[in-house]
Amino acid sequence: MPPEAPELIWLRPERTGRGPRPAHSRDSIAAAAIVIADAEGLEAVSMRRVAAALGAGTMSLYNYVPKKEHLLDLMLDAACAEYRLAPGPSGDVRADLTRLGHEQLTIFRRHPWLPALVVARPGIGPNALRYTDHFLAVTAPTGLPGGARMEAMAMFNGFICQFAQYEQTAAAGAKWQAEMVGYLTQAAMSGDYPHLAQAFATSGPPADPDQAFDRALDRVILAVLASVAG
Structure with missing residues (x-):
């Protein structure tokens, strides 16, 4: 029996390195979801809406993001990327x-x-x-x-x-x-x-x-x- 997939998306590799280059990425999926959430609220975000925004099939999106909770995690982390953190502490x-x-x-x-x-x-x-x-x-x-x-x-x-x-x-x-x-x-x-x-x-x-x-x-x-x- 194959080992159970990790629950956290951060423990799942984005791609295995085999086969053709994927058409989408976690970053592009999170970015599309954020556009929807900014315009209409988080309740408007669904795998179907994100897939449509990317021009992809809804089921194909699950190859990148297995479930809705993972999508939320990706959105949150994408927003955290917007911090313009100082190179290091000032001491103050x-x-x-x-x-x-x-x-x-x-x-x-x-x-x-x-x-x-x-x-x-x-x-x-x-x-x-x-x-x-x-x-x-x-x-x-x-x-x-x-x-x-x-x-x-x-x-x-x-x-x-x-x-x-x-x-x-x-x-x-x-x-x-x-x-x-x-x-x-x-x-x-x-x-x-x-x-x-x-x-x-x-x-x-x-x-x-x-x-x-x-x-x-x-x-x-x-x-x-x-x-x-x-």
Whole structure:
């Protein structure tokens, strides 16, 4: 009995080296799927749609990508290839993480479907590993052990995913947002929630999204650095 094929697509060779050169590649398939997801959302991506975009038969695509989950993995890793990572750490952890955070948010804004996929199916493809290695390199000066830096990366990525998803929700539900602000303002003025009233009194007008991101990102980074002192 032949050995069972690996579950992870990264453990499967893209081609055996025998026979004619294939008409498609994992990269071209992922690129076609991303075009569809960017235009219509992740739910619009199917093997049939991708095959049609490539001018291929649906069943022939399974020779390259055995199942839909593998396609999602390829899409996520293709998006990770868009990081313009610095050649190496600058030695300033705070500055390096700030740059990395902005780079990640830019990619998430470019691909609105991506944050949810990162949360649901974290990437471990070659480009995702390149990002991970870079994060570990820039946080090495903290002196934190590798496991703690991996935890810090999860917190860092989770915050940016959540921020990007909040932006999408706000953009799609302006009326809901306005009603929520009005409701919370009334609650704060009722006298039943004194700490909420104090927060509203000192928060000022709504911040520009980029300013809000900068401020929150800096707090996350400071939390990572504070764990060193702890």
